[in-house]
Amino acid sequence: MDIKILGTGCPNCRKLEANTEQALEELKIKADIEKVTEIKDIMSYGILGTPALVVDGEIKVYGRVPETKEIKELLKK
Amino acid sequence: MSIFYPVQIFSDWLTHSVFGIAQNTLLASAVNFFIFDTIKIFLLLAVIIFAVSIIRSFLPPEKIRTILSSEKKYFGNVLASLLGIITPFCTCSAIPLFLGFLEAGVPLGTTFSFLVASPMINEVALVLLFGLFGWKITLLYIFSGLIISILSGIVIGHLKVENLVEEFVYKNKQSGQLKLPEMTWKQRADYARNYTIGIIKKVWIYVIIGIGIGAWIHGYVPTDFLARYASSDKWYAVPLAVLVGIPLYSNAAGIIPLVSVLTEKGVSLGTTLAFMMAVTGLSLPEFMILKKVMKLKLIVIFAGIVGIGILFTGYLFNLVLR
Numbered sequence: 001m002d003i004k005i006l007g008t009g010c011p012n013c014r015k016l017e018a019n020t021e022q023a024l025e026e027l028k029i030k031a032d033i034e035k036v037t038e039i040k041d042i043m044s045y046g047i048l049g050t051p052a053l054v055v056d057g058e059i060k061v062y063g064r065v066p067e068t069k070e071i072k073e074l075l076k077k
Numbered sequence: 078m079s080i081f082y083p084v085q086i087f088s089d090w091l092t093h094s095v096f097g098i099a100q101n102t103l104l105a106s107a108v109n110f111f112i113f114d115t116i117k118i119f120l121l122l123a124v125i126i127f128a129v130s131i132i133r134s135f136l137p138p139e140k141i142r143t144i145l146s147s148e149k150k151y152f153g154n155v156l157a158s159l160l161g162i163i164t165p166f167c168t169c170s171a172i173p174l175f176l177g178f179l180e181a182g183v184p185l186g187t188t189f190s191f192l193v194a195s196p197m198i199n200e201v202a203l204v205l206l207f208g209l210f211g212w213k214i215t216l217l218y219i220f221s222g223l224i225i226s227i228l229s230g231i232v233i234g235h236l237k238v239e240n241l242v243e244e245f246v247y248k249n250k251q252s253g254q255l256k257l258p259e260m261t262w263k264q265r266a267d268y269a270r271n272y273t274i275g276i277i278k279k280v281w282i283y284v285i286i287g288i289g290i291g292a293w294i295h296g297y298v299p300t301d302f303l304a305r306y307a308s309s310d311k312w313y314a315v316p317l318a319v320l321v322g323i324p325l326y327s328n329a330a331g332i333i334p335l336v337s338v339l340t341e342k343g344v345s346l347g348t349t350l351a352f353m354m355a356v357t358g359l360s361l362p363e364f365m366i367l368k369k370v371m372k373l374k375l376i377v378i379f380a381g382i383v384g385i386g387i388l389f390t391g392y393l394f395n396l397v398l399r
Binding site for chain 2: 061
């Protein structure tokens with residue numbers, strides 16, 4: 001599973017990262033989280049608001065921080 | 078009867094019965110003012126920010142960009158300014174928005190209309206204006222802000238200054254429709270709740286300090302104290318207010334309560350409006366960030382046009398609202 005977190009390092013991005021890590025741990029999935037922090041790379045996904053969660057190349061959540069529970073649902077699919 | 082009547086009863090009770098401050102004293106007036114305003118403002122902030130966040134969850138910047146990229150000149154400027162009202166704007170989002178809009182083919186003038194309206198007409202400033210100045214001033218502020226952002230965008234669009242935008246911006250064109258996930262109602266409510274809590278956490282201290290100093294001035298400084306320096310017949314009041322307002326952006330939430338009291342003490346309304354617009358609309362940190370994507374000359378043009386618009390608004394209201 002390829003997980004990316006898009007964000008320039010704002011508090012919300014760190015919170016999304018923490019929630020995602022928590023979700024992975026609870027689901028017992030081993031996966032690396034890649035952080036995309038370069039503004040140009042973030043823009044290439046076409047979004048305007050950070051943070052965003054990208055799983056296997058698909059934007060799952062953007063512009064808000066989802067709860068761990070919601071991320072778990074997203075990752076299960 | 079005002080919907081805040083219960084709040085008034087509560088703050089009267091707190092001031093006189095709980096704190097035991099005698100009625101009709103300066104201290105009672107200041108304490109009562111502080112309690113009433115603080116409760117009223119926080120109630121309004123919570124309700125309005127939540128409502129705006131729900132609306133925003135339907136119209137994120139990504140959707141706004143799609144709408145604006147297909148709009149004609151003039152109407153695009155109007156629409157961009159209106160949509161700017163519901164969009165939150167912090168300096169950190171200036172670059173992605175600016176780049177994203179231009180890359181998707183939104184005209185430069187329309188992008189600037191959005192860039193002016195978004196921070197200037199934001200829900201936190203509007204709540205504070207409404208709570209402390211009433212709906213008339215709030216409407217005046219919204220209309221003047223809209224007119225400034227629409228006209229600034231149209232002027233910049235006509236100046237043909239696309240060459241002043243850094244080259245790389247136009248190189249990576251955004252193509253194709255983006256597939257974005259839709260939110261459920263539960264997610265919208267969660268988003269709105271988190272956003273509301275986040276904003277209130279960020280501004281509460283400024284609001285309380287602002288109202289606190291305001292309450293002190295309200296109670297202790299004589300009315301018309303500032304009229305000597307800042308009444309509407311002083312020509313320098315408006316430009317001075319704008320200059321002072323530029324570096325104060327991050328504290329907009331605390332400035333408005335303060336300013337509302339200054340008006341009471343003799344600062345004229347046009348000057349007050351100009352000051353608040355300068356605080357929200359002209360932001361030094363934003364200019365510094367925008368330097369990454371445009372030449373200094375364009376920032377100066379942008380700030381100049383918006384600044385002139387604000388000065389004009391200030392003088393106009395000083396003249397009209399005597």
